[in-house]
Amino acid sequence: MSTPTPAPGLRERKKAQTRRTIQEEALRLFLAKGYQNTTVEEISAAAGVSHMTFFRHFPTKEAVVESDDYDPLIARLIQERPPHEDSLTALRNALGRGLEAVYATGKDALLARTRLIFETPALRARTWDNQYATQQLFVEALRSRTPDESALSTRVVAAAALGAVTAALAAWVESDGDLDLPSLVDEAFRALRPF
Secondary structure (H helix, E strand, O other): OOOOOOOOOHHHHHHHHHHHHHHHHHHHHHHHHOOOOOOHHHHHHHHOOOHHHHHHHOOOHHHHHHOOOHHHHHHHHHHOOOOOOOHHHHHHHHHHHHHHHHHHHHHHHHHHHHHHHHHOHHHHOOHHHHHHHHHHHHHHHHHHHOOOOOHHHHHHHHHHHHHHHHHHHHHHHHOOOOOOHHHHHHHHHHHOOOO
16 A cells, blocks of 8 residues: 655745746747747746746756656556556556646647747757657656566657657647647557557
8 A cells, every 4th residue: 555645845835836937937928929039037037036046947948848747747647557558558548647637727838838849940859859758757667567578669669659649749739729639649549559
């Protein structure tokens, strides 16, 4: 039996709120002025923090767009999937649950951030590094539930799942958010199992 995780203390909650505020103000400014035309100093001022506080939370301007809590959430959800599910099914179901939560509470912010990443060359260029880190996190989560699966197979499943999600996100952004992202993700995963 696992013990419940204690609620974060006041200090952790304040740090999380500051981080959210910085990200929200950055996104607002990026949408209003453009990514390249927005400075860290402007983001800091809009968020009511010093530029040093900005850099304590985000090492670069790019990181304020790229950083989120989704990957650790998905990794935890992968580990919690029932042992009878194969790796691709476990990834699909974990991503589905995580996406439901994010989509229900932050659809507009997710659309804006994703569009910004796809349309900004400096951010798009960093996508491979970010996806590689996410892939590694997913591989570790999958390996914890299926240690007998070959390392290559696990890696291929994680990479294919990320490719499917990326394709679904691109279609969603191209539709300007009119299409339903969870449905697009379902369709993308179905394409991984054509037989």
